[in-house]
Amino acid sequence: MTVYENCKNGLCCSCGICKSVCKTGAIMYQKKDGMFIPTIEKDKCINCGVCADICPGYHQYYSSHGISKTPLEAIKGNVVTCYNAWSRNAQIRHIGASGGIVTTLVGELLNRKVYDCAFCVDNYTYDVFLSTEYYTSETFSQQEKLGWKTPKSRYLPVSHEKTVDYILSNRDAKVIVIAVPCALQGILSVIDKYQLVRENYLLIGLFCERNFQYNLVNYFATLNKDKKLTGFHFKNKESGGWPGNLKFFFEDGSIEYKDKSFRTDAKDFFQPERCLYCIDKLAINADIALGDNYTQIDSSELGSNSIIIRSKRGLSAWDECSAAIEYRSISYDIIAKAEAVEDRAENVYFAELKKKKLFEAGLYAPNINEGVLIENIPDRREQEYLFKLGNLRVGFEDDTQFSNYNRIINKAKRKRKKELLIYSIRSKFAAIIRKLINRG
Ligand SMILES: Cc1cc2nc3c(=O)[nH]c(=O)nc-3n(C[C@H](O)[C@H](O)[C@H](O)COP(=O)(O)OP(=O)(O)OC[C@H]3O[C@@H](n4cnc5c(N)ncnc54)[C@H](O)[C@@H]3O)c2cc1C
Ligand code: SF4
Ligand code: SF4
Ligand code: SF4
Structure with a gap:
């Protein structure tokens, strides 16, 4: 396995390390969506897997002596x-x-x-x-x-x-x-x-x-x-x-x-x-x-x-x-x-949603946050995850779009406000219904 899938799935953090460990010179960096990500020359790659082994985009380890931890x-x-x-x-x-x-x-x-x-x-x-x-x-x-x-x-x-x-x-x-x-x-x-x-x-x-x-x-x-x-x-x-x-x-x-x-x-x-x-x-x-x-x-x-x-x-x-x-x-x-x-601990939910998405698509699920205990993902997190991914697409836009950038940011902020309002009304409504059912 190489870092290819990792990059295709948006998991590269552009640390620039995989090129140094590739002994056949198969890796070069190319700019894509604002990141410098590796491209692999197929003819030179011998599939040794070293690049994937050291890649922090794939793996981050948190357990010590095999014992998992809360976030x-x-x-x-x-x-x-x-x-x-x-x-x-x-x-x-x-x-x-x-x-x-x-x-x-x-x-x-x-x-x-x-x-x-x-x-x-x-x-x-x-x-x-x-x-x-x-x-x-x-x-x-x-x-x-x-x-x-x-x-x-x-x-x-x-x-x-x-x-x-x-x-x-x-x-x-x-x-x-x-x-x-x-x-x-x-x-x-x-x-x-x-x-x-x-x-x-x-x-x-x-x-x-x-x-x-x-x-x-x-x-x-x-x-x-x-x-x-x-x-x-x-x-x-x-x-x-x-x-x-x-x-x-x-x-x-x-x-x-x-x-x-x-x-x-x-x-x-x-x-x-x-x-x-x-x-x-x-x-x-x-x-x-x-x-x-x-x-x-x-x-x-x-x-x-x-x-x-x-x-x-x-x-x-x-x-x-x-x-x-x-x-x-x-x-x-x-x-x-x-x-x-x-707040940062909440990122474990987004990582789980990403892994689920990759797994469902039949793709290799990375070892992000290995050794971290994860509870059930609250519904709200899924909605928030999609919202955050949507925001990232703004930054991927071609340079010529940047004249519209402030308009896009303000629109996204307004949309977010509206979503939060709808979410809070919905949860209050759900809480009232739950109360009524419990009383009944
Ligand atoms: C991406 C990023 C996010 C950060 N987020 C937070 C945060 O959320 N909360 C927080 O408290 N602090 C954060 N920091 C750390 C903070 O901004 C300072 O870098 C840190 O406090 C060191 O300050 P200093 O005055 O001691 O560093 P300085 O004496 O100014 O020295 C900074 C050193 O870091 C090196 N350097 C600068 N940027 C990078 C980089 N991207 N990668 C590797 N080396 C680099 C420089 O070459 C220099 O040697 C972040 C830093 C970075 C790069
Ligand atoms: S080691 Fe992984 S995260 Fe670092 S540049 Fe290579 S693919 Fe990206
Ligand atoms: S948030 Fe994590 S993945 Fe992103 S740059 Fe910082 S350390 Fe790397
Ligand atoms: S699998 Fe080996 S040869 Fe292929 S790109 Fe990675 S480090 Fe280089």
């Missing part, structure tokens, strides 16, 4: 300790997506020679598949003089091809990996499959509500049709502080800030389908998992992070850097509540 236990994963934190370096804190903790950790761990290299994304233009790039202590620290290129979040799929190529051919190197949870799962599967030494890798996981797909970039380009958009920051603190507005860069050298609502409103329409099924919001496979600090405790417009240390390796890396970081203890429960993990 909320699965999302929690292993927790050593939790903090709210921010960089003591004011420049890094300012330029970072949240509190600049990732940049601080990478800089400190490379300078102290605890790790040999790190793989980071380092551009703010999105006309090609974003990719991680190799950094040593020298090249990473040069950014302080030459200008920062690695900080900030890119809410788009990133290819980890170069990271995986590197770890497979440099088995003894100590490497820092930064990735969203699905990509971390893929990298961990590579480490397991090729029996690499787990101790050599510090896995930094970014909390992840969901991603965007690349057609979002075309949509943003239509927000100012007089100028050519060359790049943007998804979140920039210069106008109004954290969590940050969009900052657009144009070909003529001008810049423009756009309110963050353009980013948040676009989420329902430009996300990869795979994100609808994913519950790993808090990066269970990471050594250090981190995100924005939404706890309202130590939250600041200067930016700060919520941190979950998940392993001894993570704790030891954290302790090594502690002088460069301001941090305070906080409970997992407060972070989980601030990140609304209960």
